[in-house]
Amino acid sequence: MATFISVPLKKSSEVDLVKPLSKFVTSTYPASEDQGEYLRAVEELNKLRKSALGRPLDKHESSLEILLRYYDQLCAVEPKFPFSENQLCLTFTWKDAFDKGSLFGGSVKLALASLGYEKTCVLFNVAALASQIASEQNLDNDEGLKTSAKYYQLASGAFGHIKDTVLSALNREPTMDISPETVGTLSLIMLAQAQEVFFLKATSDKMKDAVIAKLANQAADFYGDAFKQCQYKDNLPKEVLPVLAAKHCIMQANAELHQSVLAKQKKRFGEEIARLQHAAELVKTVASRYDEYVSVKDLTDKINRSLTAAKKDNDFIYHDRVPEVKDLEQIGKAALVKPTAITPPLSQKFSDLFEKMVPMAVQQSMSIYSQRKAETVNRLVGTMREATNLCNGVLASLNLPAALEDLSGDSIPQSIAEKARNVVQHGGLQSIEQLIKDLPELLTRNREILDESLKMLDNEETTDNELRTKFSQRWSRTPSGDLYKPLRSEGANFRNILDKAVQADQVVRDRYNTHCDMIALLCKPENELNAAIPSANPTKTLQGSEVVNVLRSLLAQLEEVKKERETIEGEIKSVTFDMSTTFLTALAQDGAINEEQLSLGQLDQLYGSYNQRVQASLRTQEELLGKVQTSHQEFSSLKQSNADSNQREEVLKKLASAHDSYMEISNNLREGTKFYNDLTEILLKFQNKCSDIVFARKTERDELLKDLQQSIAREPSAPAFNVPAYQSTPAAPSGPAAPAPGPTPAPRTVFSKPQPPARPPPPSVIPQAASTTPASSQPAAAPTNNPPPMAPQAQGPPYPTYQGYPGYYQMPMGYNPYAYGQYNMPNMPYMPYQTPGQGGYPGTAPAGQPYPGYPQQPPQQQPYYPQQ
Secondary structure, three states: OOOOOOOOOOOEOOOOOHHHHHHHHHHHOOOOHHHHHHHHHHHHHHHHHHHHHOOOOOOOHHHHHHHHHHHHHHHHHHHHOOEOOOOEOOOEEEEOOOOOOOOOOOOOEEEEOOHHHHHHHHHHHHHHHHHHHHHOOOOOOHHHHHHHHHHHHHHHHHHHHHHHHHHHHHOOOOOHHHOHHHHHHHHHHHHHHHHHHHHHHHHHOOOOHHHHHHHHHHHHHHHHHHHHHHOOOOOOOOOHHHHHHHHHHHHHHHHHHHHHHHHHHOOOHHHHHHHHHHHHHHHHHHHHHOOOOOOOHHHHHHHHHHHHHHHHHHHHHHOOOOOOHHHOOOOOOOOOOOOOOOOOOOOOOOOOOOOOOOOHHHHHHHHHHHHHHHHHHHHHHHHHHHHHHHHHHHHHHOOOOHHHHOOOOOOOOHHHHHHHHHHHHOOHHHHHHHHHHHHHHHHHHHHHHHHHHHHHHHHHHHHHHHHHHHHHHHOOOOOHHHHOHHHHHHHHHHHHHHHHHHHHHHHHHHHHHHHHHHHHHHOOOHHHHHHHOOOOOOOHHHOOOHHHHHHHHHHHHHHHHHHHHHHHHHHHHHOOOOOHHHHHHHHHHHOOOOHHHHHHHHHHHHHHHHHHHHHHHHHHHHHHHHHHHHHHHHHHHHOOOOHHHHHHHHHHHHHHHHHHHHHHHHHHHHHHHHHHHHHHHHHHHHHHHHHHHHHHHHHHHHHHHHHHHHHHHHOOOOOOOOOOHHHOOOOOOOOOOOOOOOOOOOOOOOOOOOOOOOOOOOOOOOOOOOOOOOHHHOOOOOOOOOOOOOOOOOOOOOOOOOOOOOOOOOOOOOOOOOOOOOOOOOOOOOOOOOOOOOOOOOOOOOOOOOOOOOOOOOOOOOOOOOOO
């Protein structure tokens, strides 16, 4: 059976998708039917991930279908959620598919807060499982061959897609298994195997030998390219390289075999033999070098039979010259395979769980459009309100319409009475004072939320900087300072908003303090209010005058202008338009959204007519106010002027102005309260965002610390050091007078006792000693507590052991006897340093033994060979 390479699956740690995605859904989309549907979709996505990655997968198409569905769903959901380290932070941890945890094999696992990383690893598993399914197919039938070729091409396309996208998806160095070099090689291997399957099918279908030879030669070419890519790199398991080399030779041999049949048909018998000989050499190379990986016995027998018959026919019949291999015509190539394009959806059963949710690009464009729309509405409404306030201020300064109603001079003018009732209905002083009292509490609450949010970022960034200083380049994750820049910018914007709000609150308080007395007067009962207004002489003679009628007509027209503005304001606020369809269409057509152009065009279309109406209202008011001022001058000249009437008119002006200020202050305070409450919700979302990213960073920090601790534990405790010169192997003496070199210490740990080799012939030369004294005249062995050293032995047969050294085994060739730990015996004293041929330093002689250091009789040597 043919040998095919399959790729192991990557393993992933469990990730809870429900909590962060549900939090985003509830904070982004209001409570509605869509929100409930999105929350159910989040649950389904979490279940889909567990099915695809949380359990072992069978080598079956149904398991591959689950992986494809999950990959398609990731592609569909990526543009709809703000997956990033500083927004919706989800950390995915994956182990290296080929790494077994060795020190030099690369990272065992990698954790990244990137959906692109998750997509890359899932696609790797798609390719790996496809390769496993393909390798499990029965290649003895057409269905198995077609399925195998299909999935090898899918695996090749998936690995190729990873090669093109992995660096941009991760923005950092990936693990070895998904590096561009590794997946590029795997893509070539899968393509070569797909081509080999087509070769097997062509052979099974007994197609023309010319076609089969081209298919085999193309497969050999693919295998050769893959072999070259991983020949000098240690990024794939060691078993892959010999299999690729063997497959290259086997496919080339098959190409030569079938091309030889074509040569025989063309009566080129010498070429036939040359090609068969080349094929025989190729399979012989495979059999001698890669037999444990690939069996070529059947192919070898087939080639040898064909070669024997061809040689016999040529020797006896044709006598055709056999050319050199290099002179043979090149065999053609025919590529019937290509990598499958990775274009989602890959699954035939895919349905987007978040089909109704618009992409983040559309959401962001909608958010900016909403801001532009709110600015347009506020500008138009604010312009009309400013004009109305200006009109009220001018009329109040002229004491209109109170001056027209106060012709009697001793009763409350009707307009003032209505203003007083209006103030009381709105709550009077008590309402405003309560609103003013609530503002500081709301402000303090917002400041505390903002300060707590930024404090979380500060604490995490401080910890990150400390660990970065401690571990230096090992601390490879994104610095917190860089990651938190958008959040800090957002926080600074919130703080600036609060500072401006404080200033606006102070302006409202100052205005309230200015009009507080007059507002309190308006809140009093009608009799008290009438008593507080000074009386004046009657001016009843002006009641029927033309100037009074003109002023009343002009004031009525101004009231109509104000009412029209209220109508326009309501219409402006009620304008709605769904821009999502426009943005979706633009995204589908152009792949991007020009939000500014689309939004400004639509807003101009929606509010252009209202802008014209507002400007017309301003012009009308300006004309009417000019006429009012002119008529009022004429009216004032007709009135009888005295101190009492002037004093009364001044009070009435202040009361009218107090009413207008009360209404404005009340509206401002209510808007301020709403502003602070709305800002609280926004700040709480900001706080949740900060809390989520800090928690994710803490989890990532703990994972990185754990990996660093394991990496440090696997490192050697001390760096490599240079051996002192006196411990190095001595050079051979240049002459008989050369000084004896010092000993070279052997390793301090003896792992096993060397076994004596087979009986060698007796030595033909006498080994040289390290000194001029022959070995036979060396001093006798000293006592075990102070043994003398022995001279280095030349390479050759094993030398005899000496009596008196129990446990001293024969030494292997090149073994250095002057080593500190060579005896490896309990209770053996430390041997002091000596030069060869020198006895030990004097010490106390053991009882019953002569003083060490004096010449002793050498021990009886053992014979070289055992005696019979």
